[in-house]
Amino acid sequence: MIGLDEIVKAQSRIAGQIRRTPLVSSRGLSARCDFPIHLKLESHQSTGSFKLRGATNAVLLVDDEARQRGLVTASTGNHGRAVAQAAAAQGVRAVVCMSALVPSNKIDAVQALGADVRIVGRSQDDAQQEVERLVTGEGLTEIPPFDDAAVIAGQGTIGLEIIEDCPNVELVLVPLSGGGLASGIAAAIKGKLPRTRVIGISMARGAAMHESLRAGHPVAVEELETLADSLGGGIGLSNRYTFAMCRDLLDDVVLLSEDEVAEGIRHAFTEGETVEGAGAVGIAALLAKKIEVRGPTVVLVSGRNIDEARHGQIIAGGHG
Incomplete structure (x- = not known):
């Protein structure tokens, strides 16, 4: 387990090297869900993603x-x-x-x-x-992409910012791939607000962490083309951190179809945000009514790095 202490130290270490990204209210999603919905815009990071x-x-x-x-x-x-x-x-x-x-x-x-x-x-x-x-x-x-103590602690700093900006948060939706982001944020959130739910969101096509959690151990999953391409890849059969942390800290995992991911991208655009598929999955899960919202909710928008032409085709109603 990567604990709250490591995440707090990481926050101090990377201060000045990364942007403290905004948390903004989503009027459209709040109206749909009958509770305050906020977007944590890691898509505004200088590299276009939380990474x-x-x-x-x-x-x-x-x-x-x-x-x-x-x-x-x-x-x-x-x-x-x-x-x-x-x-x-x-x-x-x-x-x-x-x-x-x-x-x-x-x-x-x-x-x-x-x-x-x-x-x-x-x-x-x-x-x-x-x-x-x-x-x-x-x-x-x-420098591993997710299954690494320093990487997980760095991603967990997002959770600290969420709590600072929305101390009454009851639900956090996080894109789920190898689990570095989800486990880091969940460790930060649960470390300070143990009753707050944290749910991982992934695409149905090649969801390696979901299949591993269902099997009870890391498993290999075929990597398939998907609109949520940043969520592709396995979690490693010798996974050291993220499998156990996601198993122990996440309250649920939700999977989305390609049509649902596309709808998430389109909705983000109506709110003035260009978002890649992986970044739109939390929005998509709310639109698809796959999440029970009971109070103030934060949706992590993890990245904006989508090909412009593909984005345009999706906004026009296709899949790019």
Whole structure:
């Protein structure tokens, strides 16, 4: 378990390196749900997603000798962009391994930050194999995308901000993939407000953490194309932290169809927010009435990094 103390220390460590993102009221969702609904806009982070928090905390904890050898990570896009920016800020070389399923706009964004990009295979697991080769063969230091104490603590700082801005929050909806975000936020929320519910939201196509929780242990799941591409990938069969934390801290997990994810993207746009599929799943779950709202609710909008053309097609009523 990553506890509240580690998250509080991470908040102090990364202050000034990341943006304290806004919490805004959603009139449309509040009217639909008959309770106050607030959006935590991590999509306003400088890299366009929450990932900068965990990556920055992890990079700052790497010792000087390891920094000189360089850093490496596997990513579905947003974590790679975050590691690239955090590494560049410290003058450190970064290698980002991604699969062919990662959208080109996310690959371009990582390259623009000066990272060495490697495209490997068609799954996050394929990309992870290249990471392991570089760690063993070249001595690079891995910054894991989710199953890492420093990364989880960094993501957990979002939970502290939610409590500061909405101390009476009764429900928090968090996108769920490998579990670094969900477990970090849940640890922060439950550490301060143990009665507040935290629910993980994922897409039905390739929801690895959901399948693992249902099985009672980490399992391999085929990675499929989805509008919520940032939620793709496995949780690792030797998962150290996030499986147990999600099992013990999340109150429920909800899955969404592709149509429901698309509707979440469209609704976010009506509220003036451009949001990628993974960032829209909390909104989508409320629209689909898959969540029982009993009081003030915070929906984490985790990222905005969606291809412009695809976003336009979705807004027009398609799936991009």
